[in-house]
Amino acid sequence: MKIQRITYLSLGTNLGDKIENLQQAIENIAEKVGDIRKISSVYQTASWGFESDDFYNICLEVSTYHAPELLIKILLEIETNLGRKRINSTIYFDRNIDIDILLFDDEIIFSESLIVPHPKMLLRKFVMVPLVEIAPTFFHPIEKKQHVICLQHCEDTSEIVKTDIQLKRPIPIVEKYNYIAIEGNIGAGKTSLSKMMSDEFNAKIILERFADNPFLPKFYEDKDRFAFPLEMSFLADRYQQLSDDLAQLDLFQNLIVSDYYIFKSLIFAQITLQKEEYLLYRKMFDIMYKEITKPDLYVYLTQNTSRLLENIKKRGRKYEQNIEENYLQKIHDGYKNFISTQPNLHAVVIDVSDIDFVNEPEDYQTIINQIKKA
Secondary structure: OOOOEEEEEEEEEOOOOHHHHHHHHHHHHHHHOEEEEEEOOOEEEOOOOOOOOOEEEEEEEEEEOOOHHHHHHHHHHHHHHOOOOOOOOOOOOOOOOEEEEEEEOOOOEEOOOOEEOOOOHHHOHHHHHHHHHHOOOOEOOOOOOEHHHHHHOOOOOOOEEEOOOOOOOOOOHHHHOOEEEEEEOOOOOHHHHHHHHHHHHOOEEEOOOHHHOOHHHHHHHOHHHHHHHHHHHHHHHHHHHHHHHHOOHHHHOOOEEEOOOOOHHHHHHHHHOOHHHHHHHHHHHHHHHOOOOOOOEEEEEEOOHHHHHHHHHHHOOHHHOOOOHHHHHHHHHHHHHHHHOOOOOOEEEEEOOOOOOOOOHHHHHHHHHHHHHO
16 A cells, blocks of 8 residues: 655746646646645735746645655656746746645655755745645644744735635545446456555455356356356355445445446356346346446456457466457457446546556556546
């Protein structure tokens, strides 16, 4: 489980579309740094240290798992991507965006690239007023005083005006969803993604217990004989597991991520069972399906067949090594039909054919961003 840390950031702008500058910075921070928990009001102040147009200033409370040294690097990249041109000078200049780290938990940091707490924060009302709005009782690590007390002793006499401007806070995944089901074909990476998301968001994880099914190896040896007992045992086990784990959803209200959804039982049964068997199976399925909690978001990972076969071979499960392309295509078609015929299913389809989200952090972040925007 990754450790989430709290950082407070100060943002300022006095060039171009100042509201848009702040909103774009917020979106970038939510995407690349972490969840934005609080945004202060927008305050208008005169330029500090030089003559220029007025600034708009805000403070953010952000939850991040990045170390401070990486955090400042990411923030500088965000500034650059938004058009900030830094000049090595002691003279202040206009800027379309300025992002400073004020605090990082209660740490005191002195390094070449970063000093925390920000050495000038207590001298600047345009920093302290929005900071006190979102974190009045947080203690300054060096002064050992609450921010609200520090503001009372701030000697900055410049005027600061609270505006009526409303900025949009990107809603974090853990606030947006209670239950996310991740699905995909055999070898698509649904279990890997579920584990990675559980780790990042401190979510409860539900993993399918396929390895405990005694009929699975037998099915791949003799499909006609063992298809029905396999599908029935899977259905019973999935129903029992989801019923038990999702029963606590309302009680704890924490994010749950599963690497399957019970409807996969019907998709596989359509492929493997004879007509009479399927009709009997469907009756049992419909009874159980009514009782299962539906996911807030259904994520389907689509992967080209050659990559699926490559992944299946790589993970080395002996009973899977003879799976054919035609079988995988039928499974994909079944999922595709399911998604298109469920009007109340909140689904997002993500193509992972050309990315490696397990080993490439940027690819993983691309998936997370698609889930956030779903």
